[in-house]
Amino acid sequence: MNVIIDLCVVPIGVGLSVSKYVAACHKIIKDAGLESELHAYGTNIEGNWDAVFDVVKKCHEKIHDMGAPRITTTIKAGTRTDRDQTMADKVASVKAKL
Amino acid sequence: MNVIIDLCVVPIGVGLSVSKYVAACHKIIKDAGLESELHAYGTNIEGNWDAVFDVVKKCHEKIHDMGAPRITTTIKAGTRTDRDQTMADKVASVKAKL
Amino acid sequence: MNVIIDLCVVPIGVGLSVSKYVAACHKIIKDAGLESELHAYGTNIEGNWDAVFDVVKKCHEKIHDMGAPRITTTIKAGTRTDRDQTMADKVASVKAKL
Amino acid sequence: MNVIIDLCVVPIGVGLSVSKYVAACHKIIKDAGLESELHAYGTNIEGNWDAVFDVVKKCHEKIHDMGAPRITTTIKAGTRTDRDQTMADKVASVKAKL
Numbered sequence A, B, C, D: 001m002n003v004i005i006d007l008c009v010v011p012i013g014v015g016l017s018v019s020k021y022v023a024a025c026h027k028i029i030k031d032a033g034l035e036s037e038l039h040a041y042g043t044n045i046e047g048n049w050d051a052v053f054d055v056v057k058k059c060h061e062k063i064h065d066m067g068a069p070r071i072t073t074t075i076k077a078g079t080r081t082d083r084d085q086t087m088a089d090k091v092a093s094v095k096a097k098l
Helices: A019-031 A049-065 A087-095 B019-031 B049-065 B087-095 C019-031 C049-065 C087-095 D019-031 D049-065 D087-095
Strands: A002-012 A035-039 A042-048 A070-080 B002-012 B035-039 B042-048 B070-080 C002-012 C035-039 C042-048 C070-080 D002-012 D035-039 D042-048 D070-080
Touching: A002 A019, A002 A049, A002 C002, A002 D002, A019 A035, A019 A042, A019 A049, A019 D087, A035 D035, A035 D087, A042 A049, A049 A070, A049 B049, A049 B070, A070 B049, A087 D019, A087 D035, B002 B019, B002 B049, B002 C002, B002 D002, B019 B035, B019 B042, B019 B049, B019 C087, B035 C035, B035 C087, B042 B049, B049 B070, B070 C070, B087 C019, B087 C035, C002 C019, C002 C049, C019 C035, C019 C042, C019 C049, C042 C049, C049 C070, C049 D049, C049 D070, C070 D049, D002 D019, D002 D049, D019 D035, D019 D042, D019 D049, D042 D049, D049 D070
Parallel strands: none
Antiparallel strands: A002 A042, A002 A070, A035 A042, A070 B070, B002 B042, B002 B070, B035 B042, C002 C042, C002 C070, C035 C042, C070 D070, D002 D042, D002 D070, D035 D042
């Protein structure tokens, strides 16, 4: 089962800047070989369900290791069985109607 | 690593009522032996990270099996390393300040 | 237009405990005369769209006033035109199928 | 008070394709003169709080007018008082650390 997620990880208790934690997550995503797209309020990732959610777990573990004692994350996750659809397909589908 | 999540699973393409799908997820949560609390816009679940996210995956698989070709899910997930905190603790902590 | 929302407000840069900020929001909701239900990962609120989102804005303003320089909030918002449905109806609808 | 949001509007009860509804929202955002960025799981919008949330409300009204009897929306909303930060700043801040 493939999934597209939007991942937004927020470390708490480490001050105002969260970009270094987001960058660390980006490296984890890349190391997993998954397609991803950074945007201004999260990162979209696509791939096999287990691989994608393994990355989410590794991001939590890494951010705790970096010193954040608390993390709150928001995830949107989409699956479909009627057809394959990539992140690029989703954007193209909307843009074709603009 | 323990986690508390808020899970809101939305089947698409099966009409307006989603309660039977939510009820099916509830059974999956119970079968996994995890603590959970249903509320008006989702279900809170607490437990070991792998057990909790295994339930999320099984919910997607079950809802597809029930006939929904597309699902979009919103998850909030919280972890902390400074101390243990249950769902009941979180609610009590706020209520003590009201 | 009525709306049911799930509101989760996270102050950033003020340490690990967020319960006093959630309690302050709870007071704003009560002062607005809106129905609400606290749960372990947010607060559900129902009412007229403008009244509900005015409360969300006031929560951000209040939490900044309390000293949090940054806030990230997650909201789920549901509207329907086919029939009236309260938060209690939604929970009852699932429980009837358990 | 400025805000950056991530908006994901999901019409329910109108079949599997939601892109025409997203496109209609895009037009509302443009007509409001707000900066926005479409991504694979939502649209980021930045601007004055009232202007941004007025757009969210108009999206719900429009999608109901287009025939969707039920809508569930997920919003992330970020405000900060320590400094101005645009959507482009947020992405650049992460990319500088990659």
